[in-house]
Amino acid sequence: MVTQFMANHPLFCNIPQQAIPSILEQLNCRTENFKKGAILCHIGDYVQSMGVVLSGSINIENNDIWGNKNILANITPGQVFAETYACIPNEALMVTVTAAEDSQVLWIAIGKALLPSPTNPYFPVLIKNLLSIMASKNLHLTRKINHTSSKTIRGRILSYLSFQATKQGKQSFKIPFNRQQLADYLEVDRSALSNELSKMQKEGLLTYHLNQFHLNKI
Structure with missing residues (x-):
């Protein structure tokens, strides 16, 4: 099951499916299940493996000592997390990783593929694929910065919803x-966000129900 899943994953692009089981074994891969709300990694932890979400979803959060929470990203099936820290094992996590719903994660000790004398001929391809994935994630973080750059709540909502559309x-x-x-995610107060969404709906800019949105062209 895991081999089939990873055969279609960007991390294993241009790698034969028959080579995947050996690679997963060499990289100490293992699956782990988490209940909704469970913490996968705490801020300050040192990690040896990157994660690939197989099912469910997780949130990458920046939580301060006063309990304020900022969701940096929502990671869905097929997406990866903690890959940067797994490549730099002496760097402590600056975020907390939490299960947004019941989830299954594949842990991969990707650092083993960075050794000077790789033991698998496909490791260089694996690392090239990882770099591509990391570049895409940097773009995602840039988008979040754009979404939260507006000084108004409405501006942040419009930026995010426009991007999603x-x-x-x-x-x-x-x-x-x-x-x-x-x-x-938008770094605003929940009540203020709800009030602004209600105003925007009354003004005919959009309609919504829970997490379903429809944007009206003016």
């Missing part, structure tokens, strides 16, 4: 966040 290619779409998670 463009990404999904339609005016009606679902977002991966509930209301609190969206507020955390």
Whole structure:
């Protein structure tokens, strides 16, 4: 099951499927199940493995000592996390990783593929694929900065929803966040976010129900 899943994953692009089981074994791969709300990694932890979400979804959060939460990203099936820290094992995590729902994760000790004398001929291809994935994630973080750059709540909402509509290619779409998670992601107060969404709906800019949105063209 895991081999089939990873055969279609960008990390194993241009790697024969028959070579995947050996690679997974050499990289000490293992699967782990998490219940919704479970913490996979705490801020300050040192990790040896990157994670690939096989099912469910997880949130990457930046939580301060006062309990304020900022969701940096929602990681869905096929996406990876903690890959940077797994490549630099002496760097402590600056984020907390939490299961947004019941999830299954594949842990991969990707650092073993960085050894000077790789023991598998496909490791260089694996690392090239990883670099591509990391570049894409950097773009995602840049988008979040763009979404939160507006000084107004409405500006942040419009930036995020406009991007989602463009990404999904339609005016009606679902977002991966509930209301609190969206507020955390946009770095705004939940009540203020709800009030602004209500105003925007009354003004005819959009309609919504839970995480389903429809943007109206004016």
